Amino acid sequence: MRRRFLQCDVFSAVPTKGNGLAVVVDADGLTTAQMQDFAAWTNLAETTFLLPPTRAGADYAVRIFTPGREMPFAGHPTLGSCAAWLHCGGQPQEPGLVRQECQIGLVEIDTSGDVPAFVAPPTDVAPLAPAAQSRLMTVLGLDASQVIRTAHLNNGPVWQVLELKDAATVLAIDADRVRWPEYVGVGVVGAHAAGNDIDYEVRNLAPSSGMSEDPITGSLNAAIAHWMFAEGRLDRALVMAQGTVLGREGRVFVASAGSDVTIGGHVHVLIDGTVDL
Known part of the structure; x- marks a missing residue:
């Protein structure tokens, strides 16, 4: 047909x-x-x-x-x-x-x-298990000084997210070190320097599609935004970049309105x- x-x-x-x-x-x-x-x-x-x-x-x-x-x-x-x-x-x-x-x-x-x-669906925000955090840090070649905070996030897809010390650390990671299905939903995020027109760099390193890296992931950005909101850190509109290492120019616009978190692009x-x- x-x-x-x-x-x-x-x-x-x-x-x-x-x-x-x-x-x-x-x-x-x-x-x-x-x-x-x-x-x-x-x-x-x-x-x-x-x-x-x-x-x-x-x-x-x-x-x-x-x-x-x-x-x-x-x-x-x-x-x-x-x-x-x-x-x-x-x-x-x-x-x-x-x-x-x-x-x-x-x-x-x-x-x-x-x-x-879109109004991002609710996200369950929980601590990332220490064993899972340690395993990810080891396989990604990260040490404790490079990791600010971590979380286990669920908004339909499930995410293991590491917030790193800066965008440069995010961009330096070799995505081939974590592959689906051994690793599922591994996200990393890090802030750009103040004054940059982009606030954070985001990467999805083990997408369920089986790709080595997903270019731009709305659900991951939505989960990260809800995590920030839950901790009182989403106090202004943000621009998230993703896909940079793949030659893409992904831009995800994050904002909050009352209790809602919105994701635009x-x-x-x-x-x-x-x-x-």
Whole structure:
């Protein structure tokens, strides 16, 4: 069956410098196995499939797949799927606010501004087990003086996150030292110097897609933002860079509004066509 197919670039103001996303817009009738096979074929970090909503208030439903498995939530697929749905004529029930249904529930995406932003789902913030922290530090070649704080974060995906002393330390890590599935959801973050137009550098070193490193990861940035918020450290809007070592120019815009944490980024539709699926 011929279906509408788009490919988006997410989390960069410069087309092709963000994270690619494949979107099958009218996926009704596809089986889970067909979706997984197609996601493996695209060989992108994620592929999404848009479906009629099943929950009250949702504008559409989305299923999110890496080449190897289905995800309950992911950030760049959220913004990219929303942009694809709107590009293809989707009309939200509330102007300027899209409600996307995924496995973790409804995710709200504010499309009223220059940069779309979603309300990050709740994140469970817990200490990272000492044994897990020690193992990660050893395999990444880090010593105690380079690690400021750590956390175990869960917002659908599960993250083991190390906050390092600065952005330079983050950028110097060799991502090939930790590979999925032995390591899952390893994130590192470090601050840039004051006065820089970027606040933090972020890397996802062991993505569940099986890649050596994910270019830009909305769900990881969302988890880090909730961690900062929970500790009272998210006291202003932040710009997070990701993908630098991969030649990307990822920019994730983090902010808080009341009890909500929002994650924003540019989206470009680069391919608009059909797929026989």
